[in-house]
Amino acid sequence: MVAKLTLPAPAKLNLFLHITAQREDGYHLLQTVFQLLDYSDEITLEIRQDGKIIRNESNKNFNALDQIPLESDLCVRAAKLLQSHTNSKFGVEITLDKKLPIGGGIGGGSSDAATVLLGLNELWGCQLTIQELAELGLKLGADVPVFIHGHSAWGEGIGEQLTPINLPESWFLVIQPDISVSTAEIFADQGLTRDCDALTIARFLNDDVFTKQSNVFEIVVKKKYPKIANALEWLTSFSEARLTGTGSCIFAKFKSEDEVNQVLDALAKSPNNWQGFVAKGVNQSPLHNAIAALQKT
Numbered sequence: 438m439v440a441k442l443t444l445p446a447p448a449k450l451n452l453f454l455h456i457t458a459q460r461e462d463g464y465h466l467l468q469t470v471f472q473l474l475d476y477s478d479e480i481t482l483e484i485r486q487d488g489k490i491i492r493n494e495s496n497k498n499f500n501a502l503d504q505i506p507l508e509s510d511l512c513v514r515a516a517k518l519l520q521s522h523t524n525s526k527f528g529v530e531i532t533l534d535k536k537l538p539i540g541g542g543i544g545g546g547s548s549d550a551a552t553v554l555l556g557l558n559e560l561w562g563c564q565l566t567i568q569e570l571a572e573l574g575l576k577l578g579a580d581v582p583v584f585i586h587g588h589s590a591w592g593e594g595i596g597e598q599l600t601p602i603n604l605p606e607s608w609f610l611v612i613q614p615d616i617s618v619s620t621a622e623i624f625a626d627q628g629l630t631r632d633c634d635a636l637t638i639a640r641f642l643n644d645d646v647f648t649k650q651s652n653v654f655e656i657v658v659k660k661k662y663p664k665i666a667n668a669l670e671w672l673t674s675f676s677e678a679r680l681t682g683t684g685s686c687i688f689a690k691f692k693s694e695d696e697v698n699q700v701l702d703a704l705a706k707s708p709n710n711w712q713g714f715v716a717k718g719v720n721q722s723p724l725h726n727a728i729a730a731l732q733k734t
């Protein structure tokens with residue numbers, strides 16, 4: 438049995454994001470397209486025979502762990518959830534190499550949780566199905582199931598009703614304005630449009646809905662955070678720009694790697710202090726490719 442695994446936890450973008458209704462419990466029903474990216478955190482899982490779940494505090498990238506209190510760390514919470522669900526006698530030491538901006542709307546925490554669930558399912562030999570893992574993951578966050586299923590997808594409900602879709606190959610520039618946006622605060626805003634007409638997947642795939650539909654959070658976020666409005670304006674001068682999730686990251690789509698890298702250069706030369714990265718949009722998650730490769734050995 439393998440004792441140690443290093444696996445990617447990729448980011449997602451919401452190519453568009455609508456709210457169609459609100460549930461009685463206050464949660465909002467969404468329609469979105471989750472585009473997976475080949476840009477990932479990296480997580481190393483090392484099995485422990487003593488049953489303890491431990492976070493390796495020594496490997497800090499941009500002091501990421503300082504921003505993630507141990508008790509709320511989704512890696513640790515995912516491991517504990519799987520351990521109690523399966524009564525596994527094993528434990529794990531988790532090392533998180535954080536590359537994805539935290540609280541940026543690119544799903545880093547949810548993706549980390551999904552990678553831990555899938556990785557430990559292998560390492561501990563739990564043999565849960567993808568569906569079982571997705572149901573478990575949903576307890577940790579609405580964005581976890583898409584990373585468990587591992588395919589770019591049409592998402593409905595609170596993001597857990599997923600239909601896999603194949604999106605054309607594209608390159609994305611993601612900009613992270615130096616600001617954090619509270620998801621709860623933005624969902625609670627009075628100015629939010631909560632009654633978008635329901636779209637169909639066919640319409641999304643046939644018309645170029647990406648250029649026609651937007652992210653409903655954009656209006657509210659732009660008003661509250663002028664820095665994000667400025668970043669959207671800057672990026673729109675190169676290509677249609679969007680907010681992902683509730684922000685703070687924004688992105689634009691490009692047809693080639695050359696084109697996107699030119700805009701990344703322009704970003705580096707601009708007087709704004711924004712960080713950015715380039716990523717390829719992928720249909721199949723790098724995590725699932727890594728696990729498939731592992732299962733072949």
Ligand SMILES: C[C@@](CO)(OP(=O)(O)O)[C@H](O)COP(=O)(O)OP(=O)(O)OC[C@H]1O[C@@H](n2ccc(N)nc2=O)[C@H](O)[C@@H]1O
Pocket residue numbers: 451463464465466467541542543544578579580594595596620621624681682683684
């Ligand atoms: C908006 C999206 C789109 O992919 O992405 P992110 O910006 O987080 O990446 C997600 O739906 C984010 O889902 P999730 O990550 O579970 O949100 P949480 O931070 O747990 O939610 C914080 C709060 O936002 C509100 N909330 C969240 C999701 C939802 N469908 N309706 C809501 O009303 C609830 O008040 C909740 O307590």
Ligand SMILES: Nc1ncnc2c1ncn2[C@@H]1O[C@H](COP(=O)(O)OP(=O)(O)O)[C@@H](O)[C@H]1O
Pocket residue numbers: 504505506509510511512538539540541542543544545546547549550620682684685
């Ligand atoms: N492993 C993790 N990586 C990132 N954020 C985490 C993690 N565990 C818990 N969190 C918490 O989850 C929140 C949202 O983080 P993240 O998933 O990066 O953003 P978003 O939901 O906007 O895509 C942050 O407040 C952060 O402290």
